[in-house]
Every structure is written in structure tokens, then in C-alpha cells.
Amino acid sequence: MTRIKKESSITSMAAGMLPAAVVKSGETVVFETMDAFGGQIKTADNVFSQIGWDQVNPAAGPLFVEGAEPGDCLKVEILEITPGDKAVMILAPGFGVMDMPREVSYIFDIKDGQFIFDDKIKLKVNPMIGVIGTAPAGEPVPTGTPGPHGGNMDTNRITTGSVVYLPVNVPGALLSLGDLHAVMGDGEVCVCGAEISGEAVVKVTVLKSFNAPLPLLIAGGEVITVSSAPLLDDAAKTAVKNMHEFLVHLGLDKEKAAMLLSLSGNLRISQVVDPLMTARMEFPLWILEEYGIRL
Numbered sequence: 001m002t003r004i005k006k007e008s009s010i011t012s013m014a015a016g017m018l019p020a021a022v023v024k025s026g027e028t029v030v031f032e033t034m035d036a037f038g039g040q041i042k043t044a045d046n047v048f049s050q051i052g053w054d055q056v057n058p059a060a061g062p063l064f065v066e067g068a069e070p071g072d073c074l075k076v077e078i079l080e081i082t083p084g085d086k087a088v089m090i091l092a093p094g095f096g097v098m099d100m101p102r103e104v105s106y107i108f109d110i111k112d113g114q115f116i117f118d119d120k121i122k123l124k125v126n127p128m129i130g131v132i133g134t135a136p137a138g139e140p141v142p143t144g145t146p147g148p149h150g151g152n153m154d155t156n157r158i159t160t161g162s163v164v165y166l167p168v169n170v171p172g173a174l175l176s177l178g179d180l181h182a183v184m185g186d187g188e189v190c191v192c193g194a195e196i197s198g199e200a201v202v203k204v205t206v207l208k209s210f211n212a213p214l215p216l217l218i219a220g221g222e223v224i225t226v227s228s229a230p231l232l233d234d235a236a237k238t239a240v241k242n243m244h245e246f247l248v249h250l251g252l253d254k255e256k257a258a259m260l261l262s263l264s265g266n267l268r269i270s271q272v273v274d275p276l277m278t279a280r281m282e283f284p285l286w287i288l289e290e291y292g293i294r295l
């Protein structure tokens, strides 16, 4: 199985980068990933300002997938995520939603599938991928920023068993991923999740005629549109409109689709702490199946 070492990490996604590996469509690949701070925060004294935003969220890659051409879609099935045994969280003035008086880092143990917060609180580990994206066609995008190419979406639905559909903007797609979190709630409100190094095993498949708003997820019995924008209002409305257009494209009546989205869809906040805000619209697959539609 092809393995991309964490030493093959990038801090921006860009066309024309030298691939870390080349695979055929349908192959399975292991990505070894550093934590969001590039492994630089090892003690409470190593603080975020020593790193800077352009160094955060390194992603392993890029992976060149043979046959992927601009206009195609890259289907990424997340088969397994293995977290490391330490997690890092940081707090800093000016970061996150809440005002924090000092810059500080915390290191936590991960043991037996649990994140040990303190002597009272243990949280079940639900590892997710914060950064997963393809190279954009135009200007390079830092791996700390989300966008139409995917990137730092910090969406906790991108986990084991999920499928991520990304646009192919350049030959080979140039997929990169990293920034694993052991635990993270919606919003990522203090500026980070339980940031971990680890490994992700994914299967990559080139789709030549997948007409959908990208990035798109299938996770836990739901189809999910993801949108990022400078303002959360715009990200949220775009996620809803993209899902509505997609449902109509799949064959649902325009008015029924709008009502069903209001009845059974959930508009949620993925994160509000990155250079762009990310929202998502979730819709149950079983409703599509009742109409004879299978994704």
C-alpha cells in the first residue's frame, strides 16, 4: 500500500507541486500526518505565536491520482483514522470566540479510545480530518484556509466511514490531508480541537461525471454540503442553496425539496475560527432512497 510520510508535508495547496506519491484511481493510500502545529508544541511553554498561521495545519501530500483531469471529481473514502497518543490544545488572546487573557498550550493523553481531559472528564475519541483538499487551479491556498477545494474545513463529520467528494482542478488532483482531531465539537470555538498526529487510510477514485456541489460529504446516513465564506451568514446560505440545487438536480421537485430541507435537513456550523467560516447542510439519505435515488 502506498504510504505518504509525514515528512512529505505542505503548508499550501497549489498547482504544479511535486507529488509525494502517484497512484491509480481505486488505490488505497496511508497518509501519516503531523498535528496542526507541525509537532512544534511539546510543552505548555511552547505557544502558538512561535508558530504563526502560515505554519499551522500542515497536510501530508500531495498525492497525484492518475487519470484525474480538471472538471472531474475525486471521491475519497475514509477507511480508517488512527490517532496518536498525545493531543495538543492552545489558547491565545485574539484567537477563538472567547477572550483569553494569556497564551498557553495544554498537552493531553489519549488512552484506550479516550481523551483524558482531567481527573474527572474523559471524552470518547472520534477522530476526524480537519484538512482535506485538492490543489486549486489559481493562487496557492494555505492549508489553514478552507474553500471550494476543501482544505481546512474543520468539519467533524469527516471521520472514519465518511466519503469526501472534492473537485479536481489540476491534473492528478493533488490531494493532501492532515490536521487530525481526536475530539471536536461544532464550531471549534476556542480555535482548536484535540489536535493530534496520526494516520489516515483512504481510498481515492476518480469520477468522470459526478455532478454535485463540491465539497460534498456522505456520512452517517446523510448527504452534506459544505461551504466556506468570510461571513458565517454567507457560508450557511450557500450550503443550503447548494443542497437545494443538488436535490433538484437529482430529480426532486423544487418546492418539495425546499420544504423537506426545512423539515428534515439540519443547517449546522462546522467552524468559526479559521480565515473563512464553514457551515454545512445535512440531509437524510433515506428520503432520497424513498424517491429511488441512490448516491
Ligand code: CA
Pocket: 036, 057, 130, 131, 152, 154, 179
Ligand atoms: Ca484545522
